[in-house]
Amino acid sequence: xxxxxxQSGTPAPYGRACVNxxxxxxxxxxxxxxxxxxxxxxxxxxxxxxPTVRKRSSRSSASKTAQLExxxxxxxxxxxxxxxxxxxxxxxxxxxxxxxxxxxxxxHRTDIPSPPPxxxxxxxxxxxxxxxxxxxxxxxxxxxxxxxRKQNLKLLPFMHLPSHVTSQQLRNDKPFLWLCIxxxxxxxxxxxxxxxxxxxxxxxxxxxxxxxPSMDILLGLMTFVSWNTFQRRPFINFYAHMLMGIICDxxxxxxxxxxxxxxxxxxxxxxxQPQISTTRTLxxxxxxxxxxxxxxxxxxxxxxxxxxxxxxxxxxxxTFLTESHECPEDxxxxxxxxxxxxxxxVYQARRDGDDQLLxxxxxxxxxxxxxxxxxxxxxxxxxxxxxxxxxxxxxLVIHDWAIQAPVDPQSPELSRLESLCASLHATKNWLDVWxxxxxxxxxxxxxxxxxxxxxxxxxxFRLSTLEDPSWDITMxxxxxxxxxxxxxxxxxxxxxxxxTMSPDDPDWCGLEKGIRIVQSLKQGWxxxxxxxxxxxxxxxxxxxxxFVPPAxxxxxxxxxxxxxxxxxxxFGSM
Numbered sequence: 001x002x003x004x005x006x007q008s009g010t011p012a013p014y015g016r017a018c019v020n021x022x023x024x025x026x027x028x029x030x031x032x033x034x035x036x037x038x039x040x041x042x043x044x045x046x047x048x049x050x051p052t053v054r055k056r057s058s059r060s061s062a063s064k065t066a067q068l069e070x071x072x073x074x075x076x077x078x079x080x081x082x083x084x085x086x087x088x089x090x091x092x093x094x095x096x097x098x099x100x101x102x103x104x105x106x107x108h109r110t111d112i113p114s115p116p117p118x119x120x121x122x123x124x125x126x127x128x129x130x131x132x133x134x135x136x137x138x139x140x141x142x143x144x145x146x147x148x149r150k151q152n153l154k155l156l157p158f159m160h161l162p163s164h165v166t167s168q169q170l171r172n173d174k175p176f177l178w179l180c181i182x183x184x185x186x187x188x189x190x191x192x193x194x195x196x197x198x199x200x201x202x203x204x205x206x207x208x209x210x211x212x213p214s215m216d217i218l219l220g221l222m223t224f225v226s227w228n229t230f231q232r233r234p235f236i237n238f239y240a241h242m243l244m245g246i247i248c249d250x251x252x253x254x255x256x257x258x259x260x261x262x263x264x265x266x267x268x269x270x271x272x273q274p275q276i277s278t279t280r281t282l283x284x285x286x287x288x289x290x291x292x293x294x295x296x297x298x299x300x301x302x303x304x305x306x307x308x309x310x311x312x313x314x315x316x317x318x319t320f321l322t323e324s325h326e327c328p329e330d331x332x333x334x335x336x337x338x339x340x341x342x343x344x345x346v347y348q349a350r351r352d353g354d355d356q357l358l359x360x361x362x363x364x365x366x367x368x369x370x371x372x373x374x375x376x377x378x379x380x381x382x383x384x385x386x387x388x389x390x391x392x393x394x395x396l397v398i399h400d401w402a403i404q405a406p407v408d409p410q411s412p413e414l415s416r417l418e419s420l421c422a423s424l425h426a427t428k429n430w431l432d433v434w435x436x437x438x439x440x441x442x443x444x445x446x447x448x449x450x451x452x453x454x455x456x457x458x459x460x461f462r463l464s465t466l467e468d469p470s471w472d473i474t475m476x477x478x479x480x481x482x483x484x485x486x487x488x489x490x491x492x493x494x495x496x497x498x499x500t501m502s503p504d505d506p507d508w509c510g511l512e513k514g515i516r517i518v519q520s521l522k523q524g525w526x527x528x529x530x531x532x533x534x535x536x537x538x539x540x541x542x543x544x545x546x547f548v549p550p551a552x553x554x555x556x557x558x559x560x561x562x563x564x565x566x567x568x569x570x571f572g573s574m
Contacts, residue, residue, distance in 0.1 A: 009029040009030050009031045009032060009037070009038050010029070010030055010032070011027065011028070011029055011030070012028040012029070012030050012037070015050070016028075016049070016050065017037075017050060018036065018037050018040060018047050018048060018049055018050060019048045019049070019050055020037075020039065020040055020043075020045050020047065020048075021037060021039055021040075022050050024039075026039060035047075126205075127175040127176045127179070127202060127206070127216075128171070128172070128175040130175075130179065130198055130202065131171050131175045131178060131179050134179070134182065134195070134198075136182055136186070138167065138168070140186075141167040141171075141182065142166065142167045144167075144181060144182055144185035144186060145161070145165075145166075145167045145170060145178075145181060145185075147185055147444075148161070148181050148184075148185050149161045149163070151441060151444035152184075152185075152226075152227060152444045152446070153329060154329065154332075154386070154444075155386055155441075155444060155445060155446055155449065156226050156290065156293065156294075156446040156448065157286070157290075157327075157329030157330070157332055157333045158219075158222055158226075158286050158287055158289065158290020158291070158293070158294075158333065159219050159222075159283065159286055159287065159290070160282070160283070160286065160326060160327045160329065160330070162327075173216075174215070174216040174219065174220070175216065176202060176206070176216045176217055176220035177216055177219045177220040177223060178220075179195070179198065179199060179202070179220065180199055180220040180221070180223040180224040181223060182195055183195035183196055183198075183199050183224065183228075184223065184224070184227040184228065196228065199220075199224055203221065203224075203242075207221070207242060207246070213246040213249045213250050214250075215250075215283060215284070215287065217246065218243070218246050218247070218250070218287055218291075219287060221239065221242065221243060221246065222243060222287065222290060222291065222294065224239075225239045225240070225243065225294060225447075226294060226446040226447060226448070227444075227446055227447070228447075236298055236302075236447065237298060237302055237304050237305060240294065240295045240298040240299075240305055241305065243291050243294065243295060243308075244291065244295060244308050247287075247288060247291050247308060250284075252280060252284040252285075252287065252288055253288050253291075253308065253309075253311055253313065253314060254311055254313050255280070255312075255313045255316075256278060256279065256280065280313070280317070282320070282321065282324055282326055282330075285317035285320055285321060286321065286330070286333060288308070288313075288314055288317060289314060289317055289318070289321070289333055289334075289337050290333065291308050292307060292308045292310065292314065292337060292340070293333075293336060293337060293340055293448065294448070295307040295308045296308070296340050296343070296344045296347075297340070297447075297448045297451055299344070299347060300343055300344065300347045300397065300451075301451045301454070301455065303351075306348075306351075307344050307347075310341070310344075318334050318337065318338070321333065321334050322334050331378065331381065332381065332384065332386060332387065335373075335376075335377050335378075335381060335387055335390075336386070336387065336390050338373045338376070339370070339373055339374075339387070339390040339391055339394050340390065340394070341373075342366060342369050342370045342373060342394050342398075343393070343394040343397045343398075345366065345369070346362075346366055346394075346397050346398055347397070349362055349366075350401075363398060363399065363401075363415070363419065366398045367395075367398055367399075367422075370391070370394055370395065370398065374391055385433050385436060385437050388429070388433050389430055389433050389434070389449070389452060390452075392426045392427075392429045392430035392433065392456075393426075393430060393452045393455065393456070395422060395423075395425075395426040396423055396426040396427060396430070396455060396456060396459060397455075398419075398422075399419040399420075399422040399423045399426065400419075400423050400455075400459055401419065402415075402416045402417075402419035402420045402423065403420065403423060403459060403462050403463060403466065407467070407468045407469075417470060417471070420463065420466075420471060423459060423463060424460075424463055424476060424479060424480060425479075426456075427456045427457075427459050427460040427463070427480055428460075428479060428480035430452065430456045431456060431457075431460070431480065431485045434453060434456075434489070435485070435488055435489065435492065439492040439493055439495065439496040439511075440496055442493070442496070442511070442514065443511075457482065457485070457486075457521070460480055460482045460485070461482050461525055461529075463476050464476050464477060464482050464529060464532070464533075465528055465529065465532050473532055473533065474533070477533055482525065482529065483522055483525070483526060483529060486518050486519075486521055486522040487522070489518050490515050490518045490519055490522075493511050493514050493515045493518070494515060496511060497511050497512065497515075
């Protein structure tokens with residue numbers, strides 16, 4: 001047998017195959033005699049060895065870095081050329097294209113104690129244009145600002161408006177807030193409706209479409225929410241969600257973060273220069289606490305949302321505002337928030353479990369917490385009408401579970417009777433405070449006051465008609481006569497109209513509607529009350545020949561969750 005040529009050769013080492021075998025991807029067998037490879041000799045081809053060194057890319061890592069920097073520079077240059085037309089934020093670095101940074105994610109963080117004054121942004125410019133187009137005389141605007149400062153903010157002090165700040169200054173600095181103040185303080189229903197329409201249009205444009213949260217937008221929306229009469233949709237529940245969204249987007253409900261977020265670091269690669277304050281301003285702290293008051297009241301009365309989540313930073317803000325002494329209203333705000341915190345805990349306990357069962361277990365704990373808060377109220381605020389109203393409302397929130405608890409005639413519960421008595425005295429004390437306030441301030445009351453009035457007056461009616469053998473209805477009538485309180489409220493409004501207004505006064509219509517609403521409540525409830533208070537008298541002697549509207553169904557009267565449509569119908573025009 002003949003010996004194969006491959007048997008006398010050796011395989012070529014890795015990377016040393018000849019050009020022909022390498023192209024054919026065939027095994028290269030080198031002959032021992034040095035005449036090339038077995039395959040080339042067999043095919044009678046010229047056997048040429050492959051190059052011993054592979055060709056490598058001529059581009060170095062330094063050139064790659066340079067190319068990456070060049071690409072970033074071109075992107076930044078493109079952004080800068082379109083900055084004025086595309087509406088980019090004013091804090092984009094104008095020198096980023098000419099600088100060589102060691103890393104594409106290197107970012108210069110500007111630490112500032114508070115936001116510095118800047119030129120109006122495009123969003124503020126559009127709002128300012130709307131404000132300047134309004135035909136409001138300067139003296140009228142100054143009066144509206146002064147009334148808002150002296151009346152409205154005394155009742156819900158979520159901002160500080162110094163006396164030296166003029167209407168013109170406020171319009172230039174915070175145009176949306178200025179517009180909202182004008183909307184709620186301008187007399188005359190027709191004029192207010194025009195302003196309300198402009199405000200709602202800006203809300204949709206700046207918040208829903210433009211997504212441009214700022215302190216101007218936040219404070220303006222809080223003002224509009226608190227003193228708008230909600231005669232049209234969307235209702236307050238929708239606005240409360242918007243407030244919490246703005247707060248969370250701005251991040252002012254938490255402490256200042258130590259590091260930038262991942263998205264912020266990414267934006268720094270194209271020249272964004274964030275201006276992040278090292279501390280929270282007092283203005284921000286007031287706004288967050290005020291937002292908690294607003295959203296907690298909505299949650300407590302509508303039972304559809306939760307209040308702004310309480311955080312350690314908000315707890316810290318209570319101390320900061322107490323010690324700052326920047327304005328007297330800060331002390332009122334701090335105490336209102338502390339009282340509302342107790343009521344919010346009651347709401348959360350009932351939301352997450354059995355209403356009546358949890359109330360029995362935690363009622364003493366909640367009352368003890370409220371007593372502690374009340375003892376901490378400074379002496380000069382212990383008789384403040386606003387603070388007292390919040391205290392009595394919180395007491396009613398704690399104890400009103402007993403009004404709807406099942407009745408057991410055989411073995412009445414002592415704890416339930418105690419809560420019924422506490423509810424009765426809370427309603428009486430709240431209504432006494434309500435009547436002690438001048439009726440001239442009714443239109444300065446925020447919606448939180450009308451929510452409280454609604455809960456109190458409905459609870460008193462239910463206490464006056466409660467069918468329970470262990471409950472003395474006569475005692476309720478002698479302690480707090482609901483019809484008497486409605487009459488006195490109506491009389492206060494009439495006295496305000498007769499002494500200060502005429503039918504031509506722009507605010508006359510609002511108070512007149514309020515009187516009709518209170519009288520309608522009395523006419524609707526009086527037949528049921530007479531039937532319960534005087535069961536021995538025939539119905540003909542009680543009603544006579546006069547037609548009386550039917551009494552509202554007890555089951556339809558909200559108490560744990562006051563319906564916003566019902567609120568709008570009853571108090572929307574006041």
